[in-house]
Amino acid sequence: MAADSGAQQFPLPAILEYPSSTPPELITQGAEGRLYKSTYLLPSIPCALKYRPPKPWRHPVLDARLTRHRILSEARNLAKCRREGVPVPTVYATDESAGWLMMEWVAGGPVRAAINEWLQRRRDSEQAEGRSGDAIVEGTREEDADLVALLRRIGAAVGHMHKVGIVHGDLTTSNMMLRPWEKGKEPTNGHNVEGDGLLEGEIVIIDFGLASQSSSDEDRAVDLYVLERAFASTHPRAEKLFTAMLESAYKDAFKQAPIVLKKLEDVRMRGRKRSMLG
Amino acid sequence: MSTSSILETVQLEHIPSTHSVHIAVFRDVENAAFLHQQLLARNPDFEYALIDAGVITSSLQVLSAAFRAINVQVAGTMRTPNVHSEIVWSLSPNNNIAESYRRYGITPESRDLIIVKVLVTPLVSSSSSPPAVETDSDASAKPLLTPQTIEEHLLTHVKGRPVPFTDLTLGELTDWGRVRKYYKLNGVSWLDKIKDPATKDKEMNMLIMSGMALRGV
Incomplete structure (x- = not known):
């Protein structure tokens, strides 16, 4: 229970106050909510609980409505993706009035x-060979096959979601996880069996x-622009390769891609905001 | 769980320690019409969640429904008469309560049953941290129910063969036609492309759990 972990800075949501085999663990804190790792139904089933605490600075009625709306829309969008076969966590339970969403x-x-980690290793090996180690990743070398395959899987997943x-x-x-292959899910081609497994x-x-439901281009x-910018700022050396791979896999997964x-x-030229008002 | 018992007792995660879930499975039940009648008559001695085993694919599906039902009971926002009817409704992916009883609950024709009982024991001066749990209606009137009394009651009144509450036995009782219809799995084309049967079962169970969780959302 909560009292067990002294490091608990925040009050737990009521649902997590009830006993469990292992105490819930605070994973991360965002602007709007907190993410806990805990267990669902049985000690053997780990779950993630996203909790949006009440915001004392908002009017209580408005606060309740916003929280409820956001929990519900997140749950709906996750469920829709799951049903359509887009790889996302399964929703286990929700309590929109208490402000939490429990998922796989x-x-x-x-x-x-x-x-x-992969880029760091690449840099280390390049420096070991006496080169500077910050060369652009072109994707043409044999060792780059893992990264190319990963970027293609990202493009395919995003295309499927769209x-x-x-x-x-x-x-x-950061909002994409690399889940170890489950039995029967490994692709038959496009993944390097002999690699270090880092990008598998x-x-x-x-x-x-x-997220929202939208079919507007x-x-x-x-969405793609935000991903591209985020990628460029976190992994600048692989930016070029990223754009090329993302676009080609995205096209394969999604008919309207062109x-x-x-x-x-257009978006690249002007930025994410269409109107200049916001 | 003692090995001799027909009841599987589960203490669910993140449920007040006052609440425990007890589950029995009976095959080839001969007196479903009688049990159904007790339910309609609201006979308090027969306050169980009587689930038709055909619509159940896994133990987690049942536990999931129990989790949701206990949660709303504790929160005081039940919309059906008691936590047991709430369990049956929790199996449904839609808000129609009467339909959920017909589809997931016992019918006079049911052969195989999953019977769930939620026991609420009054708080025994433990820590004061969890909010006070309202004592359940069934605890107030009569002498306290225990797993033993429930087991005796079920063995006396259910004319069927008890089997363990495991995924293996539940899997033998599943009516996939109904499951696929009720949980709208027929239009999901990617499911049918999965070759490995274990993976396919797991994915179907996940979609069922997700459907239940999204009820009313």
Whole structure:
């Protein structure tokens, strides 16, 4: 229970106050809510609980409505993706009036950490060979095959999500997990069996807190743009390769991709906001 | 769980320690019409969640429904008469309560039953941290129910063969046609492309759990 962990800075949501086999663990804190790792039903089933605490600075009625709306829309969008076969965590339970959403725990780590680790290793090996180590990753070398395959899987996952009518709203490599392959899910080609396994795994898109249902090409292009910018700032050396791979895999996964990519060029020119008012 | 018992007792995660869930499975039940009648008559001695085993694919599905039902009971926002009817409704992916009783609950024709009982024991001066749990209606009137009394009651009144509450036995009783219809799995084309049967079962169970969780959302 809560009292067990002295490091608990925040009061737990009521649901987590009830006994469990292991105490809930605070994973991360965002602007709007907190993410805990805990267990669902049985000690053997890990889950993630997203909790949006009441905001004391908002009018209570407005606060309750906003929280409720956001929990419900996140749950709906996750469920829609799950049903359509887009890899996202399953929703286990929700309590919109208490402000929480419980979902499947996704094993593995964020894509961002994996790519950074991979780039670091590449740099180390280049420096060991006497080169500077900050060369642009072209994707042409044999060792780059893992990264190329990963970027293609990202493009395919995003394309699939857009195809079913969901835009994510905050696509970054931190909001994608690399889940170790489950039995029968490994692709038969396009993944390197002999590699170090660092970039192996199934892409699982997480954090649908800003997602919405939309089939507008503008919204989709903005989604891609946000991902592109986030990628460029976290992994600048692989930016070029990223754009090329993302676009080609996105096209393969999603029929309307060419229109979206055309829009993406406009968005790149002007930035994410269409109107100059916000 | 003692091995001799027909009841599987589960203490769910993140449920007040005052609440415990007890589950029995009976095959080839001959007196479903009688049990159904007790339910309609609201006979308090027969306050159970009587679930038709055909619509159940896994133990987690049942536990999930129990979790939700206990949660709303504790929160005081039940919309059906008691926590047991709430369990049956929690199995449904839609808000129609009467329909959920017909589809997921016992019918006079049911052969295989999953019977769930939620026991609420009054708080025994433990810590004061959890909010006070309202004592359940069934605890107030009669001498306290225990797993033993429930087991005796079920063995006396359910004319069927008790089997363990495991995914293996539940899997044998599943009517996939109904499950696929009720949980709208027929239109999900990617499911049918999964070759490995274990993976496919797991994915279907996940979609069922998600459907239940999204009820009313």
